Amino acid sequence: MIDTIELNDQIKRTNAYACLECGKCTSVCPVSRYGRDYSPRMLLNRTIRKDFDAIFQDYDLWSCLTCKKCDDVCLAGIQYIELTQLLRSKALEEGFKGKCSHAGALQSLSRIMTSEYLHQNRLDWVTDDLGIATEGEILYFVGCAPYFDVFFSDLEVTTLEAAQSSIRILNRLGIEPVLLADERCCGHDLLWNGDAENFTRLGKHNLEEISKTGAKTILFSCAECLSTFKSLYPQWGLTVKPELKHMSQFLAEKVATGELELQSSDTSITYQDPCRLGRHLGIYDEPRQVLATGSPRDNGAPLREMQQAGKRSLCCGVSAWMNCDRTSKAIQTERLRQAKSTGADVLAVACPKCQIHLTCTMKDQLLKDKYGLTIRDISALTLERMQ
Amino acid sequence: MDSEGHIADLLVQSKATISFESAGTPQAKPIAVVEPSPCTRACPAGVNVKAYVSLIAAGRFQEALEVVRQRNPLPGICGRVCTHPCEVACNLGDIDSPVAICWLKRFVADYELTHPQAKPEPISQTRKEKVAVIGSGPAGLTAANDLVRLGFGVTVFEALSTPGGMLVAGIPAYRLPRNIVAAEIDAIRHLGVEIQTDSPISGDKAIDRLFEEGYRAVFLAIGAHKGRKLGVPGEEDYRGIIDCITFLNEANLGKAKKPGNKVIVIGGGSSAVDSARTALRLGSEAVHIVYRRSRKEMPAHEAEIVEAEREGVQLHYLAAPVRVLGKADRVTAMECQKMKLGKPDESGRRRPVPIEGSEFEVEADTIITAISQGPDLSFLTDDQGVELTRWQTFAADEGTMATSRPGVFAGGDAVTGPSTVIDAIAAGHVAARSIVRFLDGEALVQAEVSGGLVESEIEVDRKERKPAPRATMPMLEVADRISTFEEVDLGFEAAQAVAEAQRCQRCGPCSECYVCVPECDKITTILSTPQGDGEAILRLPGNFELPDQAGASVVVKSGRRKGVNLAVFPVIPQVKEELCRSCGDCVAACEYEAVSLIPKNGDVSVARVDPDICRGCGTCVAVCSTGAMLPGYYTGDWLTQRLASLDLEKRNIVVFACHWNGSHLDDKTLQDMHGKDIHLEIIHTMCSGRINPGFVFEALESGAEGVLITGCSSHDCHYDFGAKRAQQMFQNLERLVHMVGFKPGCVCYKQIPAADSARFMAAVDSFVEGLGKTKPNQRAAELEAVS
Known part of the structure; x- marks a missing residue:
């Protein structure tokens, strides 16, 4: 049985009862716009009516991309995606779950990583020319890229390039970053699948491992990992002491101080704001600053911004390996269309998920000739432009 | 969609073929049978040989036995003494050696003794007519069994004190232990057949009296127990000459003493060899068999002759008795004459011709005659209206078993002279059928000739055939058997039987064992569908209107069996x-x-x-x-259900097995092979191509210590490319498993030739063994952490 009193308290904290039913959330929601008959407003309505059974049984509880567009436009200050997280956790407790993509393999991997007794071989990709350390002030949190590149080898996606490039850049700056041999999944996707318990376990493990290294700064190429450390861990009572930075922030600093000099390039770039980096953490400028350095001018602008950029940016279409479907593809197709129509050569990404999801649609049988673009991570592009 | 009817009706409705798409035992279309496999066709009694061999191959021993019993009420007996024409017909005989079908049958019969089943309910008499069966040998028992199953009252009259006819009177216990005979006869009795022992039919008008007592039909199945005489001088003059049936019967009843020190057995059939080996066991020092033709013509089975020789029996071929020599009133020797083989006689064997002047003597104090037997007709007075042949056997129509007297039928050795148990069983079936028609007032019909060696059009692809030696029968050592009547052949172990049955190439189409149809709950296993009642995978034709939902119900009736509700999973x-x-x-x-x-x-x-x-x-x-x-089946939810049955107290091994892999052993069989501390979960998929990393990770996450994926190799993948896909998938999977830190080898992919369950078992074995090196507590801790 659902403890409705407790749930009610939790819902109150999301401000859901303040809903004005204005429908702005639904009007900006990409899921609603590009596909299904999904309505955040209706879900709020059902929540207010405490129609939890219907909510839990609805496929659409798991459809929210948690892109946070709705929160940004809500006049009542409702934290809709937090409400989503809350309801998903309850739904999971009640035995419901989202439609896992890839037969749930990625969720399984994350859960497997909660085992204390695991001895991963996750650093096999670190070649001798990459200088890394086991202790030090700067830690680079790799994320699940090593797994993704094997799992998505059919897509020939290379999310590890971000890590390799980041380490090379750091090395050139005289930094040998700490890499955790026993880094675990940050737990982001599990939490958004409603699994707070395993999320917390992963968080604890990672923070413990990090604390042994003496790290004062943690750098991330993955926007989801960063937002997990920055927002979700503290939200779930896990204290993160080191300073947390996305690689783009780190690079922007170094460019600003002149430590990092970038060559000019003919490659024109457009940039995909990851939801986590943008709307979740408000980091819009730094990636642009890095990418703009050395980029060719286009009517005075170094970056070729897409129709929806910055705060209005469009999500890559799937979240937490759930509910990938026709709507996801429609969103991705639209995003690729927007990217392509900027005339840019390269679509820069700051999150491996954006890279995977957009690559998947780009390589699609029906679309591959239409939206051929190079998709690359910010660090990889930056490394190319280094002296 | 609810539709009711015979599968064949569904077939008509859809104007296409519905086939059970499964590598399980019924492999192909269960309806459109082209030609039965050669083994099945060769069985005189019409036993569905392919079906039971296939079921044994699948580890489904009890069902295999039930298939045998449909046409043979004496499986344990036939599994020991049948002359197995099925093996002669087996296509593998042309390649290496036939499947040991007979011993497989014995195995399942023995298996039931050690794994007792609930007895079937006795059959109540639904027909008022009673039938008298004279003789409780295989012919009589078979007819009685058939008739009682059809609701008739049946009384079997047996002259001897023990039922079984020649099975107990003639065949020694070292070939056919008496508890086996007793158990199978008891089962027939239990069904409702009344067997009266010590009840010879004798005296005047014996048959008339049976009819007067109310029996509406009589089946004369008295066997051939009366030994024929040698017809040589001196035969009647001395003590020490005994006919083999008398000798064997006394020995079998435990009454016989050592017949003498020097024994000569005259004859070349089973009874001759049995007599010789029995004499040895009773302590005779020298035992000779004298046979007038060469070894090739000996009617006894070659294996029996070989064993007799190993035990020390001396054989003399091309020699015939001429005269019995004696001193005082006791036999001292037999004078024999050498023979040569002339032209073939009517039996097709070359006729022995005496060589003049080649007489020689063999010293003996005992002579056992085993040259042939006929029925003991002493009870029959001329006015009984049952005609005899010139060989003093009953004259019966071989297609109906009818004698010259209406209502009286005869079959078995009493008609044919000494023959085989399986022929007697066949005759029993024919007689029972005729008796039913007679009692129904219908004209008798000729039985289709079943058995016999018909050239089969079904061939085994020799190139595809992987050499596999036929299993050998474990036997008692000669020294251990020679002084006892302990059974010589020891029988197969379960693993041996499964491996041997797996040699079967399953010639021809679906064997139509139909074990899938009447037993809904078992369909799940035989067709390897998801668990649950009444689920089956039917490969439905394209224009067959599919139920909206997987799992919709269709009632299927098969023949006279009850209709069953099948959930249809497209x-x-x-x-x-x-x-x-x-x-x-x-x-x-x-x-x-x-x-x-x-x-x-x-x-x-x-x-x-x-x-x-x-x-x-x-x-x-x-x-x-x-x-x-x-998928209509093997959905993610179903997988989760299966994995929920892992036992975290044990070491869990999950096997994702391709249907076509010969992986259809029942879990129990496999479990038995791997001991109590292992929980083996075999999860079938149509093809290894169906496996994706999600399956494997979920298994690992659910507590599997190891995950084995088995599939056919690329060249014999039933789906041509499934194996290739599985291989590609596994390459990635292996890297992921390594990366996340599971110990090497805990996820394994093995290609196994299709339908080779011996290799499937070996793969499981070696996988389990390979995992065996984990320290138990480390594993428990891992499990705890993951679960």
């Missing part, structure tokens, strides 16, 4: 359109080109599976990243 995947990203992965995966992308509206396309082309391997389902491709 083999052909259905596409959940709103989930379809039209990425084309499925299109790329399906090399049959059964999947295509169909424009929906505007830019949107969806995958569509052409049911006429799709063969249901499930590879497209495996590659679908969103789950839009819905």
Whole structure:
């Protein structure tokens, strides 16, 4: 049985009862716009009516991309995606779950990583020319890229390039970053699948491992990992002491101080704001600053911004390996269309998920000739432009 | 969709073939049988040989036994003493050696003794007519068994004190232990057959009296117990000459003493060899068999002759008795004459011709005659109206077993002279059928000639055949058997039986064992469908209107069996359109080109599976990243259910096994092989191409210590490309498993030749063994952490 009193308290904290039913959330929601008959407003309505059974049984509880567009436009200050997280956790407790993509393999991997007794071989990709350390002030949190590149080898996606490039850049700056041999999944996707318990376990493990290294700064190429450390861990009572930075922030600093000099390039770039980096953490400028350095001018602008950029940016279409479907593809197709129509050569990404999801649609049988673009991570592009 | 009717009716409705698509025992179309396999056709009694061998191959021993029993009420007996024409017919005989069918039958019969089943309910008499069966040998017992099953009252009259006829009177216990005979006769009795022992039919008008007592039909199955005389001088003059049946009967009853020190057995049939070996066991020092033709013509089975020789019996071929020599009143020797082989006689064997002047003497104090037997007709007075042949056997129509007297039927050795148990069983079936027609007032019909060696059109592909030696029968050492009547052949172990049955090439179409049909709950295993009652995978034709939902109910009736409710799970995947990203992965995966992308509206396309082309391997389902491709079976939920049965107290091994792999051993059999501390979960898929990393990770996450994926090799993949896909999938999987830190070898992919369950078992064995090195507590801790 659902403890409705407790749930009610939790819902109150999301401000859901303040809903004005204005429908702005639904009007900006990409899921609603590009596909299904999904309505955040209706879900709020059902929540207010405490129609939890219907909510839990609805496929659409798991459809929210948690892109946070709705929160940004809500006049009542409702934290809709937090409400989503809350309801998903309850739904999971009640035995419901989202439609896992890839037969749930990625969720399984994350859960497997909660085992204390695991001895991963996750650093096999670190070649001798990459200088890394086991202790030090700067830690680079790799994320699940090593797994993704094997799992998505059919897509020939290379999310590890971000890590390799980041380490090379750091090395050139005289930094040998700490890499955790026993880094675990940050737990982001599990939490958004409603699994707070395993999320917390992963968080604890990672923070413990990090604390042994003496790290004062943690750098991330993955926007989801960063937002997990920055927002979700503290939200779930896990204290993160080191300073947390996305690689783009780190690079922007170094460019600003002149430590990092970038060559000019003919490659024109457009940039995909990851939801986590943008709307979740408000980091819009730094990636642009890095990418703009050395980029060719286009009517005075170094970056070729897409129709929806910055705060209005469009999500890559799937979240937490759930509910990938026709709507996801429609969103991705639209995003690729927007990217392509900027005339840019390269679509820069700051999150491996954006890279995977957009690559998947780009390589699609029906679309591959239409939206051929190079998709690359910010660090990889930056490394190319280094002296 | 609820439709009721025979499978064949469904067939007509859909104007196409419904076949049980499964590598389980019924392999192919259960309806359109082209030609039975050679073994099945060779059995005189019409036992569905292929079916029971296949069931044994699948580790389904009890069902195999039930299949045998449908046509043979004496499986344990025939499993020991049958002359097995099925093995002669076996296609493998031309290649290496036939499947040891007879010993397999023995194995399942023995298996039941050690794994007792609930007895079937006695059959109540639903017909008022009573039938008298004279003689409780295999012919009589078979007829009685058939008749009682049809609701008739049956009384069997047995002259001897123990039922079984020649089975107990003639065949020694070292070949046929008496507890086996007793158990099988008891089972027939239990059904409702009344057997009166010590009840010879004798005296005046013996048959008339039976009719007067109310029996409406009589089956004369008295066997051939009366030994024929040698017809040589001196035969009647001395003590020490005994006929083999008398000798064997006394020995079998434990009454016989050592017949003498020097024994000569005259004859070359089973009774001769049995007599010789029995004499040895009773302590005779020298035992000779004298046979007038050469070894090749000896009617006794070669294996029996070999064993007799190993035990020390001396054989003399091409020698015939001429005269019995004696001193005082006791036999001292037999004078014999050498023979040569002339032209073939009517039996097709070359006639022995005496060589003049070649007489020689063999010293003996005892002579056992075993030259042939006839029925003991002393009870029959001329006015009984039953005509005899010139060989003093009953004259009966071999297609109906009818004698010259209406209502009186005869069969078995009493008609044919000494023959085999399986021929007697065949005769019993024919007689029972005729008796039913007679009692129903219908004209008798000739039975189809079953058995015999007909050239089969079904051939085994010799090139495909992997050499596999026939299993040898474990036997008692000569020294251990020679002084006892302990059974010489020890029988197979379960693993041996399964391996031997797996040598069967399953010639021909579905064996139509139909074990799938009447027993809903078992369909799940035999067709290897998801667990639960009444689920079966039917490969439905393209134009067959599928139920909206997987699992919809169809009532299927098969023959006179009860109708069963089958939940229909379409083999052909259905596409959940709103989930379809039209990425084309499925299109790329399906090399049959059964999947295509169909424009929906505007830019949107969806995958569509052409049911006429799709063969249901499930590879497209495996590659679908969103789950839009819905299998009718082996859904994710079902997998989760199966994995929920892992026992965290034990070491769990999950095997994802391709249907076609010969992996259809029942879990119990496999479990027994791996001991109590291991929980083995065998999860079938149509093809190894259906496996994706999600399956494997879920198994590992659920507490599996190891996951074995088995599939056929690329060249014999039933779906042509499934194995290739599995291989590609595994390459990635292996890297992921390594990366996440599971110990090496805990996830393994093995290619096994299709339908080779011996190799399947070996793969499971070596996988389990390979895992065996983990320290138990480390594993427990891992499990705890993951679960």
